[in-house]
Amino acid sequence: MANNYFNYSATFTKKYFFKEKIKKHQIFIKKIKKQAMKKIIKIIFSIFIFLLIYNVCLAASSSNYQIWIDTLGSGGGRSASGNYQIDSNISIQTGDISESANFREKTAFYAIEAEPTVGFNIQSVALNFGQLSKSSTAYSSHTFSAYTNAKSGYTIRVYGQPLNNGDYTIQAIGVPAVDSKPGTEQFGMNLVANAVPIVGENPSGGIGQAAENYNIANKFSFQEGDVIAYAESFTYQTDYTVSVIVNINEQTPAGFYNAILTYEFIPVF
Structure with a gap:
């Protein structure tokens, strides 16, 4: 009976320390995650503030093209490269012509009018x-x-x-x-x-x-x-x-x- 009791106690003790180590490890991981989340939140918040202040999005570009995403304001912007040019505008109705050696187009924004009565x-x-x-x-x-x-x-x-x-x-x-x-x-x-x-x-x-x-x-x-x-x-x-x-x-x-x-x-x- 003594040996059985001793073996049981030893097994229990080992499990206990193992669990303690797991808990400490989990707490340490949680602290790391919290710190990482704080940094991520700060980064996201900074990006959000940047967008609010500058009211623009970044351009997508490569060696062959560049596209400016329209601003969050009332205007558009010109996109151009050696192969093409696009001038989009949502503040006027006349629009503008986009052309290159291979194509030509004209874009414009037109006001919505009431149904004829x-x-x-x-x-x-x-x-x-x-x-x-x-x-x-x-x-x-x-x-x-x-x-x-x-x-x-x-x-x-x-x-x-x-x-x-x-x-x-x-x-x-x-x-x-x-x-x-x-x-x-x-x-x-x-x-x-x-x-x-x-x-x-x-x-x-x-x-x-x-x-x-x-x-x-x-x-x-x-x-x-x-x-x-x-x-x-x-x-x-x-x-x-x-x-x-x-x-x-x-x-x-x-x-x-x-x-x-x-x-x-x-x-x-």
Whole structure:
């Protein structure tokens, strides 16, 4: 029993010292690791500070090429060697040409634009001029509205023929615009407020406006295909009132007269 006990004790003691050595070795390794980690953290921190201060990345290069990674700021940079050149830029829209004996390219950055939006609202209306007379002007009006985010605005044209009875057509005023003259055949329109006769309103809202020959109070015009309204850039909704006048003379044949006018709205992108 004594020998067995002694052998057991000896074995236990050896294991104990062996474990102690392992623990001491592990502690020593941990200290080394901590010191190494501190150095690594310091290095990483220093690199991070360097990047923040200089706000750039390093160039990749060899004997045949060099590429500058774009800066973290608002610009780019030129990359060149004996075989090629690249000039990248994100601060302007025009870009620049990169070329060598073997290739040529042009790079550029373009701004993102909104999706095109247009609107032209007009109801199908029937204008009633009543009984025409050579001694007075017949008139009526209707409205439409237009808007767009097109950077160059829009144009609105009118198409159709003046009042006619199938065999005879009342004379269109044409251009330039003139006063309303009872007793003279006239078919015309404008898009402004008038006093003679009292009809119409000026365009309201947005930046749309009546076109030349259709923008003068008390003067009227009509020529098929004319631009009657427009906007020079993107605009909120503009409301227009179209005033139409009709005059006849003694030679105008009796009958039932009608006309169909078509408006063409064209956004300009």
